[in-house]
Amino acid sequence: MKAIRANKAFETTPILVLTAKAFKGDQEKCLECGVSDLRTKPINLEQLFSTIKKWLV
Incomplete structure (x- = not known):
């Protein structure tokens, strides 16, 4: 990601x-x-779509 x-x-x-998995x-x-x-x-699809929309708008 840095690259x-x-x-x-x-x-x-x-x-x-x-x-x-996400650790502390x-x-x-x-x-x-x-x-970002x-x-x-x-995956909660509603949350995922909301996140995608947030970054594309």
Whole structure:
């Protein structure tokens, strides 16, 4: 993610992470690396679509 953010063309591109397991502190680490948002399984489709909409609008 740091490499993606280092490329000027992708500085503002939303990066959404879907993960099977998230341990304490994982979200903070992801955000520090340039992730826009993080969702864990089981995926709540309503929440996922809301997150996607948030970043695309």
